[in-house]
Amino acid sequence: MVHGVRCIEVDFSESKVERVKRLRVVPQFFSEEATLLKAANRYMRTKSRSLSPKSLRTEAEHLKEFLIWLFLNEIILDDIDEDSFDNYIEALCMYEKSNGDGLSWNTVNARTAGAYRFLIWASSSDYCSYLKPDDARLVANSAKGIYKSRRHLSRQIKEPVKFLLMDDALNFISALGVISGRNSPQVKHRNVLVGALMLQTGMRISEVCNFPLSDLPEVQERLKLTPARCVGKGGKARVILIPNELLLKLWEYTDIDRENICETIRKFSPDTVSPSLFISNKGSKLTPNWIQKLFRKAGQHTEIIAHPHSLRHTFGTYHYLLNRDLQGLSKLMGHENVQTTHKFYVDTATKVSYASTFSEWNSRIDAHLGEIYD
Template sequence: MSDANPSKTKAQDDVLLSQYLHECEVQRQLSAHTVKNYERQLLDIKSRLQLDNWRHLSTEDCKKVLHIGHKRGLSSRSINLQLTVLRNFCQFLVKLGYLQHNPAKSVHSVKQNKPLPKQLNVDEMNALLSFERDDFIGLRDKAIFELIYGCGLRLSEVTGLDLEDLLEESQSGMSVKVTGKGNKQRIIPIGRKASKALEDYLNIRDEYAPPGAQEDAQALFISKQKRRLSNRQLAKRLDHWAKHQTLYQQISPHTLRHSFATHVLESSKDLRGVQELLGHANLSTTQVYTHLNFQHLSEIYDKAHPRAKKK
């Protein structure tokens, strides 16, 4: 059934979507990237379902979202993301009184095998970080990788660091103030090797620093173009060094974060401590590393125990 005034209906739907995105950004404090992704997902769903009005959305339509995703060859994770975004948006419309009930609430997510995070072992990490350079790019890259691995930082947390986020403490050495998801801040101690790499980089940074009036003047990690280093640039530099150090596998900044979590948990067995260091809101997110740890122990057992050896 079509509404009497399609243009008025579209304008109303646009307003509702804008209100929802505003709530995500302001009240839920989601990142601009996440909010933009939510907008794309909802507009894509509406277009593919050929909906002229969100009020007409049915449970059958919500099930079609899964079917359409399968036909498009989307992964289970991508399909479930669309369903989650749609379910949350519908709940928002229920709260406003625009919908009487949430049509996506009873639709079950697609089953998916949760992949374990990839990580490097200690020897591989040492091989990656063993390069020695005295030029600006080399010193900067070494400081970045040592900091990510030494503190378990997310990619956006590293590129978002400013000079003032480095804290000098007389007794315990350097630490870094990190702004994570939801603008939550945490302070993480910086280890000896990461501190040394940072000091070496900071000694040369001023030669390439942007003028004080520029927007990126306070950025900790900058490019030769005197701009804050972007996520894409950082990822490309890591890929360069992985190949240069002959590590025959694809490595992302998140690989270093996963390696940090795995190695600290293996040594400390302190799950809640690792949760705090990683900035995870829920312990269940950190618990994936207990499965990694168990997988590592299982491999040792299979190789070493006489009753486990296969003929």
């Protein structure tokens, strides 16, 4: 018995059913409680019709490793999506044997390919309703890059930038949609809005994840910026200012994309939809860990190594540069001491040459978002 998953070669040749009899010997999986793992077993029986006995055993070995990982992480097959698959690949790349060595690339590649084949079959057989085959393929293709970054660092690791110039910030926000919304405009729009909200308000990653839909304000048309309540560190509330153009896009996402997800989920489990503004296709709120991985992928796409806090620093730097209002910025950032704001943003702002106004700054971002949506 290994971690609750056991593989046994079952001889079907004695079956009285002719089509079953033709299967001969096929590896089959059982849980620790001797429960049949039906999807995995059905997959192995399907593969037995096209693979040699040796190849079938190899396929079973790769699938067993994936099933063990699912068991250890308490993930059921029906809940798997491309992020779960990505986490499995990262676990393979980070795995250390008893002697401290990691797995070879050949092993990681073979196990990734084995899990990918099973997941594509499972998706086509209605076992993985959340998994998009095209996204799963992209995740599988990223395995070598993850392996190299985790195991074979050929050059010094770059520190994430704390501040992005305008063009870099806009390109990075675009990438948040490009790398995750190839087959789903709803996902693309949501991820772009997550980045835009950080960039245009200075919100922290945890604040964006936890921001409740109930705190999204109605647009105040007489203003260019609408005040909103934001609960930050230590449960302390502050006021942030959301540009009206961005706020309109947030309401469009809420009324259309988010509501479509909610309607689908309510049919099966009405109590599982998170009250947060941004939710996954399963109805749960986005997590900081998920957004950090999204930023890592966007960094690989743009070659801009940035983290979510980079957008907060970018907002603070440009706000001071274009407004020269240290007290106002301190309140927007949620700093108790204005010296903290001075320390983080004034020095950077003095080194940045940017002739514009803060209104134009927001307008340019809004225009860029409009281009992405179109």
